Amino acid sequence: MTFFCRRFRVFLLSLCLLSGMAACRDNFDHVDQAVRFAVVSDPHLYATELGTTGPEFVTVVEREQKLLSFSRAIFAQVVTQILSQNPRVNFVLIPGDLTKDGELLSHQQMVVQLQRLERGGIQVFVVPGNHDIDNPEARGYTETGSFSVPVIGAPQFSEIYGDFGYKQAIVRDSASLSYISEPTPGLWLVAIDSCLYGENGQELSQIGGRIQPETLNWLRDNLALARDQNKKVIGMLHHGLIEHYRGQGELFADFLIEDWADIGHQLAQAGLNLVFSGHFHAQDITRVDWEDGSFLIDVETGSSASYPNSYRIVDYNLEDSSAQLESFQIQSLPGDGQNVGVADLAALAYDFSAQTLAQSISRVLTQRLDLPAEKIAILSPALTAATLAHVAGDELPLMSTFKAATKYAQDPDADLARLGLLLLTLWHDLPPEDNQIALSLAPQSLPVSP
Numbered sequence: 001m002t003f004f005c006r007r008f009r010v011f012l013l014s015l016c017l018l019s020g021m022a023a024c025r026d027n028f029d030h031v032d033q034a035v036r037f038a039v040v041s042d043p044h045l046y047a048t049e050l051g052t053t054g055p056e057f058v059t060v061v062e063r064e065q066k067l068l069s070f071s072r073a074i075f076a077q078v079v080t081q082i083l084s085q086n087p088r089v090n091f092v093l094i095p096g097d098l099t100k101d102g103e104l105l106s107h108q109q110m111v112v113q114l115q116r117l118e119r120g121g122i123q124v125f126v127v128p129g130n131h132d133i134d135n136p137e138a139r140g141y142t143e144t145g146s147f148s149v150p151v152i153g154a155p156q157f158s159e160i161y162g163d164f165g166y167k168q169a170i171v172r173d174s175a176s177l178s179y180i181s182e183p184t185p186g187l188w189l190v191a192i193d194s195c196l197y198g199e200n201g202q203e204l205s206q207i208g209g210r211i212q213p214e215t216l217n218w219l220r221d222n223l224a225l226a227r228d229q230n231k232k233v234i235g236m237l238h239h240g241l242i243e244h245y246r247g248q249g250e251l252f253a254d255f256l257i258e259d260w261a262d263i264g265h266q267l268a269q270a271g272l273n274l275v276f277s278g279h280f281h282a283q284d285i286t287r288v289d290w291e292d293g294s295f296l297i298d299v300e301t302g303s304s305a306s307y308p309n310s311y312r313i314v315d316y317n318l319e320d321s322s323a324q325l326e327s328f329q330i331q332s333l334p335g336d337g338q339n340v341g342v343a344d345l346a347a348l349a350y351d352f353s354a355q356t357l358a359q360s361i362s363r364v365l366t367q368r369l370d371l372p373a374e375k376i377a378i379l380s381p382a383l384t385a386a387t388l389a390h391v392a393g394d395e396l397p398l399m400s401t402f403k404a405a406t407k408y409a410q411d412p413d414a415d416l417a418r419l420g421l422l423l424l425t426l427w428h429d430l431p432p433e434d435n436q437i438a439l440s441l442a443p444q445s446l447p448v449s450p
Contacts, residue, residue: 033317033318033319034315034316034317034318035090035091035183035184035187035315035316035318036085036087036088036089036090036313036314036315036316037089037090037091037092037093037183037313037314037316038082038085038089038091038092038093038311038312038313038314039092039093039094039095039276039299039301039311039312039314040075040078040082040092040093040094040301040304040311040312041094041095041096041097041276041277041278041279041300041301041302041303041304041311042095042096042097042129042278042279042281042301042302042303042304042305042306043071043074043075043078043094043097043098043110043303043304043305044066044068044071044097044098044099044100044131044303044304044305045071045072045075045098045099045100045106045109045110045113045305046068046069046071046072046099046100046103046106047072047103047105047106047108047109048069048072049105050103050105050106050139050140050141050149051140051141051142051146052068052069052141053141053142053143054141054142054143054144054145054146056139056141056145056146057141057146060139060141061356062356062359062360063356063360065306065352065353065356065357065360066100066303066305066306067305067306067309067348067349067352068100068305070305070333070342070345071100071304071305072109072113073333073342074304074305074309074330074333074345075110075113075304075305076113077330077333077334078304078311078330079113079114079116079117081311081328081330082117082122082311083116083117083120083122085313088121088122089122089313090122090123090183090184091122091123091124091125091183091184092117092122092123092124092125093125093189093236093276094124094125094126094127094164095127095129095236095237095238095276095277095278095279095301096126096127096128096129096130096131096132096195096237096238096278096279097129097130097131097132097238097278097279097303098110098126098128098129098132099131099132100131100138101131101135101137101138101139101151101205102131102132102133102134102135102138102151102152103138103140103149103150103151104149104150104151104152105149105150107132107152107157107160108160111160111161111164114126114161114163114164115163118163118164123164123168123183124163124164124165125164125165125168125181125183125189125191125236126161126164126165126191127165127177127178127191127192127193127194127236127237127238128154128157128177128193128195128197128238129195129238129278129279130195130196130197130205130206130207130208130209130238130279131205132152132157132195132197133151133152133153133154133157133195133197134151134152134153134154134197134198134200134205135151135197135200135205136200136201136202136203136204136205137203137204137205138150138151154177154197154198157177158177165179165181165191166179168181168183169181170182171222173193173214173215173218174214174218175212175214175215175218176192176193176212176214176215177193178190178191178192178193178215178218178219179191180222182231184318186230186231186232186318187231187232187233187234187316187318188226188231188232188233188234189234189235189236190219190222190223190233190234190235190236190272191235191236191237192211192215192219192235192236192237193215193237194209194210194211194237194238194239194257195209195238195239196208196209196210207254207255208239208253208254208258209237209238209239209254209256209257209258209279210257210258211257211258211263216263216266219267219270219272220266220270223267223270223271223272224270224271226271227271232318232321233271233272233273233274234274234275234276234316235267235272235274235275235276236275236276236277237257237275237277238277238278238279239255239256239257239277239279240255240256240257240260240277240279240280240298240300241256241257241260241263241264241267241275241277241296241298242256242260242261242264242286242288242296242298243256243260243286243430244280244282244284244286244298244300244430245284245390245425245426245428245429245430246425246428246430247421247422247425248425249261251422251425252280255279255280264288264296264298265290265294265296267296268288268290268294268295268296269290269292269294272296273294273295273296273297273441274296274297274299274323274439274441275296275297275298275299276299276300276301277298277299277300277301278300278301278302278303279300280300280391281302281303281306281391282300282302282390282391282393283300283301283302283308283310283327283391283392283393283394283434283435284300284390284391284393284429284430284434285297285298285299285300285325285393285432285433285434285437285439286298286300286430286431287430287431287432289443289444293443294443295443295444297439297441299312299325302391302392302393304330306349306353306391307349307350307352307353307388307391307392308329308346308349308350308391308392309329309330309345309346309349310327310328310329310330311327311328311330312325312326312327312328313325313326313328321440321441321442322438322439322440322441323438323439323441324437324438324439325435325436325437325438325439326435326436327393327434327435327436329346330345330346331344331345331346332344332345332346333345350388353388353391354384354388357384357387357388358380358381358384361379361380361383361384361387362376362380365379365380369415371415371416375416379408379416379419382401382404382405382423383419383422383423383426385401386401386405386422386423386426386427387426389426389427390426390427390429393429393433393434393435394429394433394434394435395426395427395429396427396429397427401427402424402427404423405420405423405424405427406420406424407420408420408423409421409423409424
């Protein structure tokens, strides 16, 4: 598309938006320079009325390593904590996987929790995750098996969550469930639908993500419009826009959007410099700076339904485009008439993740790599520890751990060498810090190559 055509499309968008915004122009004369918002990702709320017993349910829980029986109670506790924040939270971002597998009942129960935030004066903005729409894996469970349950499609998603982003949108993308809203004067939220639910099979859902070409053009046009109107911009999507550890694009490509390196750069050039993502269930922040001066910070937030059961509070300054981020964990669950209390959720979540992750890793090492038992006995605990450290954020290995990983990375056996490299890359925390940090949203000078 030529420069003239793109600018003309931006001009048309401006006319459409101005007509709807003229009535509230007086409210924009005074803009608060500080805004506080929360980020809660991958809550995977599961309506326990659909069943929490039987071998099939146990298999799903162990495979997915989520505290599904507690996910509703955990998210309810997140909502309670957000409502009690002082200073007050202005809005909440949820970058996808609101439900276990897109069950209609789970979506309806999620809305009940989001309405608590709304009644407390806190606006909520959501986008879908790969689990949320037209998911063939949605099931209910009995002592002897499982059964299909109703799910929702894309049109239903925007209807059910109409009060949580879609009705507040100043513009929506016709090719996806992406939209743009202005949660506080002067700040645009670019909510990107990166999921492939339209390509789900009859039995399995798509894990990977993609920004469709039409949506990418839509994003460029509206980012140009934001720049013309001097709006600050933050983004939200389910999949990562940049790698959160070296080799992620090769080892776990489904957790990044397709063609992530190029598209991430394009969006950064267009003015999207701070995005909030989820999907990999890790507390991790990564920054990339390109030689042309563009940069992108991807703030990934872990699942509230998995260790370490975290969410974030962000204090964003519109004047200098800085952001202060702090991580919080759900440490316990109060008991009530609907839920059983958990005094030490942190210990329960860690032990559960360590056990199920070790079982999964041992199974993969046995079935796919055919490694002998003595090597599995060493590698499984090492990979489990590295993964748990990465999902918690700010990982820092002991020297002995680093030396052992380096030894495996240099092994003549190709499979062992790859596992050693995986250990090293999981332990190597790409900058900046992951949990408590003050982010500067400004270009950084790159070292000059000799």
